[in-house]
Amino acid sequence: MAVPDFSGEDGYRLWQRYDVIDAALPTATLKVVGRTETHNIIRDEFRRAFANRVGQSSGTLLVQKITPELQARFNLQADITAQLGDEGFILKRHGNDILITAKTDIGLLYGSYHLLRLVFIQQPLDSLSVLQNPKIQRRLLNHWDDLDRHTERGYAGESIFDWHRLPLDKDQRYYDYARANASIGINGMVPINVNANALMLTPMYLQKVKALADIVRPYGIKMYLSIKFSSPQQLDGLDTSDPLDPQVQKWWKHKAAEIYQLIPDFGGFLVKANSEGQPGPGDYGRTHAEGANMLATALKPYGGVVFWRAFVYANDPAKERSLQAYDEFVPLDGKFMDNVIVQVKNGPIDFQPREPFSPLFGATPETPLAMELQITQEYLGFSTHLAYLGTLFEEAMDADTHVKGPGSAVAKVVDGSLYNHKLTGIAGVANTGMQRNWTGHIFAQSNWYAFGRLAWDHTLSAKQIANEWIKQTLTVQPEAVRQVEAIMMPSREYVVEYMTPLGLHHLMDSGHHYGPGPWVDNLGRADWNPVYYHRADKQGIGLDRTASGTDAVSQYAPYWQQKFANPETTPKELLLWFHHLPWDYQLANGETLWNELVSYYYRGVDGVSDMQQRWQQVKPYIDANQFRQVEMALSIQQQEAQWWRDASVLYFQTISERPIPTGLPKPAGSLKEFQSRKFPYAPGQG
């Protein structure tokens, strides 16, 4: 056996591998006009990218804020430059010169990263003429990281934020984190779990937060904090945290003043209230709007905002879980202050491999809604399954709510265009950790990348983003790029197939969410149990959410109500989300539901084998270290996909009492053994 050779790319540099990617660099002398920290970052970035590789210089690569002289020299029309927003940029070629211009330093930085991207994905720059503004205003990473560095639903090691050593230890990772985020347009961070800790607002911790904020500021990133609604009681012994209590209001005003003195550009608060045990205004009989507005009042003088999460399902356990967020928040529409934005998960349950879009999108014309996507793969195989989520994010963005007729995409709710909101936002639950490659899996980096790129411009396609990411991260060899695209594009669908095909959902084992647990039926709340969601019985399988069932379909626009009411017009991939159907129900392709369900489980596993084969084929074009990391992860994924398939099929078979369809091998292993597996130390537990 040869000694493993790890001298190559360990993954730390993410998609910023400038020096190893073959690229035609502009033959131009860099000139960055300005002396702020952001200007220095721009200089440094080009130095990293082009060092020792610039050919004969024949022009200038000019990075400068827009002036009338520049407009004239680069032939920029006034109507073009007028479109430039605060974070936007223009790239313009003129003869041998290239201009990167913007109204702000941050715009220059974003323009610089965009030019670098074009170079490294090998776009010709001959007739370069680009104007871009982000379509969504606040583009945040939400870290579910705790003060002890445990990361809830983190599968890449412990938190990158070392609170113990802050503020004096300004670790290299913080800078590299900021660089990576800036390169894809992320402009906000919440370093701490929404299951919040009041200590974060103590003077000692705020000094640590300030140190981080100072590091990320020149990269255009604003600091936000998750807060504990009961902080006034916990930290200063107030009798109550009732949002209508004047002492409580005063406490938050003082706290806001304290924060803004340390961090003048502080972004605001993220709040999980009255959900899964977190305190909130409901503890005092107040509404979410009353709670949010109290905080918004405190932040208002400084321009801060409140992200108030709609992920609540506490108040009425008797009501089917998917109904609850809509029922709680739609009546509050119009009651929130204008610096409050309600943050809604893409689907009505909880980041399942596939969900329909949340009916809240489009249902609150007066209330801006931020979309919350999960980058970390809580339900998609942790950090050992290759699942490119660009396709999931695209599906979530492009879903057409039909609330104002066709063309009412969720993305238009989120970017504010559907109801003309100026406050817009999007949040991705981060997948970063102390693993050297940041995300535990080289391909999980693509999900961070895709989130950022879609947050900036949701009209980009998942395929285009995959192509960009591959070229910057893995290889530019055309056939290899094609093969890796063929791995990435269907990869999330494979996970759906071997975990929860045909609209099934929430079938994972308890607590840690690692591996299959469709049989689990003994948890404290009915709606924590997988059996609550699949409802398999002698007759059939699926959760009836039509009028004959929980009537969740009524929360959608009439167009979808009609579609979802009938299994024949329900999209096949959501069939069992909305319907309980007989095992022998005949599908459009002529197969019975049972046979089709089982064959999907097998298809998913076959998909993993296909990915493994394709990965072997690209070996000559991939760095040895990257290759080996992915190869090992795929071997784990293959094993776990089979586990999901065999455990699920064997379990459902005990209920359906039907044979494995002809042509498919029998599941391996015994259901009893699958059910006995315990993983007390699975990572990322809540």
Place this chain on the structure above:
Amino acid sequence: MAVPDFSGEDGYRLWQRYDVIDAALPTATLKVVGRTETHNIIRDEFRRAFANRVGQSSGTLLVQKITPELQARFNLQADITAQLGDEGFILKRHGNDILITAKTDIGLLYGSYHLLRLVFIQQPLDSLSVLQNPKIQRRLLNHWDDLDRHTERGYAGESIFDWHRLPLDKDQRYYDYARANASIGINGMVPINVNANALMLTPMYLQKVKALADIVRPYGIKMYLSIKFSSPQQLDGLDTSDPLDPQVQKWWKHKAAEIYQLIPDFGGFLVKANSEGQPGPGDYGRTHAEGANMLATALKPYGGVVFWRAFVYANDPAKERSLQAYDEFVPLDGKFMDNVIVQVKNGPIDFQPREPFSPLFGATPETPLAMELQITQEYLGFSTHLAYLGTLFEEAMDADTHVKGPGSAVAKVVDGSLYNHKLTGIAGVANTGMQRNWTGHIFAQSNWYAFGRLAWDHTLSAKQIANEWIKQTLTVQPEAVRQVEAIMMPSREYVVEYMTPLGLHHLMDSGHHYGPGPWVDNLGRADWNPVYYHRADKQGIGLDRTASGTDAVSQYAPYWQQKFANPETTPKELLLWFHHLPWDYQLANGETLWNELVSYYYRGVDGVSDMQQRWQQVKPYIDANQFRQVEMALSIQQQEAQWWRDASVLYFQTISERPIPTGLPKPAGSLKEFQSRKFPYAPGQG
């Protein structure tokens, strides 16, 4: 502000920075005779070290197991080669050729690493003639890492062992860990906390352990496991774990067979029993010997050994803690099987910045004793204080027990020479973690290095080891080496001075052991409280361990009994360890105890300032990334040293009611504020 430039040495390569250290490489063609994995490792190591840097080839660098032909060709006398042990090696120059030879593959590997060390510390190879054998047989790292990757007393991030992803994910770190250890002669590892988890012995986890064992085997490293004494009950529902119960004995025999089938060269078990809540033979009225022998019987057929820890202080809380290990183990001398070794911490309490040697050393002629040293800095500033422990390890090794007259050093107990034991061992509690630089502090790497080097050869001096480490890790520039030595050599003494001068000990805050807590007096057991150890009162300070007190001095040889009985003949650095003395007690230098105590606290802090100044002076000769990491850590150390000094002095002042000596500034801060500080998320908690 300039953008931080992190392009340099991040610390991951430890002391193996071959390509950046300026060195005169031998101009010879490498020839490694053999095709085992270990041979491949040797080839790879020389490739890394010499790649592209070999000059005109004029000879052969031959790596080959000893043969009569080699002996003749390289002029090796038979009486020399006869001295070669299984892990030993010979390096010999002959004309333009260099020979690395040994009886085993591992000997060749150790010889190769030694040659590389000589090259990179710039020793001339002209008349190379070296024969080395390790002085201690089993040289282990003990990791106090838990299955969830938390590391007890770990200050460098979570465990490097990712049990969740094992066995399929063979992370790069495992290989690099093995390389680093092999390069300093460490030949055993216990990957799991002595506060053990029975699950480690389940088939699922043993597969993971096997995967690790397979990785480290070619590097000469054997796998050992911490075991939970109650495993038979916990894992298989036996009624008891009584070591005299036949079912229990059978259970362990079967378990040993199961382990050796997977790991044929498995090293054995490490056991913490009947200490700090761990189960043990005492639960059934059995002795440590009965417990250890039961396990030793199970391991015996396979050549495995039991490391049985002497760190116990549970049985009689009324007895002063430092007495207990001796009192429990001395009566058992002669009762252990010959594959049991008792593992004793260097001092009688628990890894304090300074302790006298443990009186157990030398007190058990029939029982081999392994020494347990703590590499991780539980009581020496975590991973943010620069404290070179080579001097502490040397002090512990060189301490002369006088049990057989002068020259009865602890090292001679440990290497077996004092009582002619063949089974010998030494253990270091590791300081590794997922921080990129492995140990959280560049200089903490030197403690790992020093442990390995001293375990191999305890006659090496701490200064020589520091010199080696500096040249391989930081710089070979002579003046910079001198300055860094001047930082390292007194650094541990500075910590003693600003934390626990003059023999004080165990004054840290509770639980996490972070920061000062000399006032703590409310913990469950008397001997967990700092006030138990300093005994400060109106009259004076210190713990009387003479005949008028706890009589701990009686456990030492008569030579030391006499010395320790009298404060005037007690070494000054252990004064308050053995004596309770009046505040105005006059020391040999004419100072009062109070004034001297306070001035030591100030000296320690001044020492840190001195280290900071010296570090700035070597900046031109140190990699920028290494420099910055250490610079930040020193700023934290400066702050925390002051905190220790000010809190301790202010606290003791409330008892001594004496002024700060003339010429010293008043302590900053308020005692009340110091006492109110809480750190619920300090790292490494137990």
